[in-house]
Amino acid sequence: MKSFRTIGTVGMLVLLFVWSYRSVDFRFGDLWKGLGETRSFIWHDLLPPDVSALPSFIEPALQTIYMSFIAMVLASVCAFFFSFFAAYTTSPHPLFRYVVRGAASFFQAIPALVWVLILVAAYGLGPLVGTIALFLSGTGLLTRSFAEVIEEIDEGPVEAVRATGANWCQVMARAVVPQALPGIVGWAFYKFDLNIREAAVIGMVGGGGIGFSMQKSLQLFQYREASMAIVLIFVLVLLIEYVTRRVREALL
Numbered sequence: 001m002k003s004f005r006t007i008g009t010v011g012m013l014v015l016l017f018v019w020s021y022r023s024v025d026f027r028f029g030d031l032w033k034g035l036g037e038t039r040s041f042i043w044h045d046l047l048p049p050d051v052s053a054l055p056s057f058i059e060p061a062l063q064t065i066y067m068s069f070i071a072m073v074l075a076s077v078c079a080f081f082f083s084f085f086a087a088y089t090t091s092p093h094p095l096f097r098y099v100v101r102g103a104a105s106f107f108q109a110i111p112a113l114v115w116v117l118i119l120v121a122a123y124g125l126g127p128l129v130g131t132i133a134l135f136l137s138g139t140g141l142l143t144r145s146f147a148e149v150i151e152e153i154d155e156g157p158v159e160a161v162r163a164t165g166a167n168w169c170q171v172m173a174r175a176v177v178p179q180a181l182p183g184i185v186g187w188a189f190y191k192f193d194l195n196i197r198e199a200a201v202i203g204m205v206g207g208g209g210i211g212f213s214m215q216k217s218l219q220l221f222q223y224r225e226a227s228m229a230i231v232l233i234f235v236l237v238l239l240i241e242y243v244t245r246r247v248r249e250a251l252l
Helices: 002-024 028-046 051-086 094-109 111-125 129-153 155-163 168-205 210-218 223-250
Strands: none
Touching: 028 051, 051 129, 051 168, 051 210, 051 223, 111 129, 111 168, 129 168, 129 210, 155 168, 168 210, 168 223, 210 223
């Protein structure tokens, strides 16, 4: 019976792949034909990066880090409190769980890029819009992620603390938080990494940071300047990954 279900599932996935392949009109031949144009654009237009443009990208790069960090901290704080109401094992009432999970799913479902397009009409162009967009989408993602971490903790200590007559807040503080904290910290720093990547994209539609500067270079057909920005984003991502890993090791 299990093997029959496995075969049926694999068959459904294969049919879905074929259907998707035909629906998007994907052809490996066309992909191969485009490689030549792509290679020509990279070697003749993008490379080598214009190193002289590096000083003009330093401040936008730092702005990207500031936006990402502020959004991560604010989203983590909000998600930390909401996650206790969203988790199946700690929510004091099902109504709280449905409302919080629904709100988190809503904010997570809307990408930060869309939030920028919505907010730019009210706040204008700049890093404030990018920070708010990263905060909103991050709160949704981290609330659900933190809730999943809480749901996976060992229930033994929770039942032990509850047996002493502790109230809900005391149970959360003494039994749930100590167990869930390493996972929560790990997810928070992972979101910081994601924010750096997202900030580079949302900046291209008015969210500030290095993405905004790179978009200006592209609009002026200064592709080698844009290439320098891409290299800087790559270095920035590697640096943030290294720093966050060391910070996690120090904290946990």
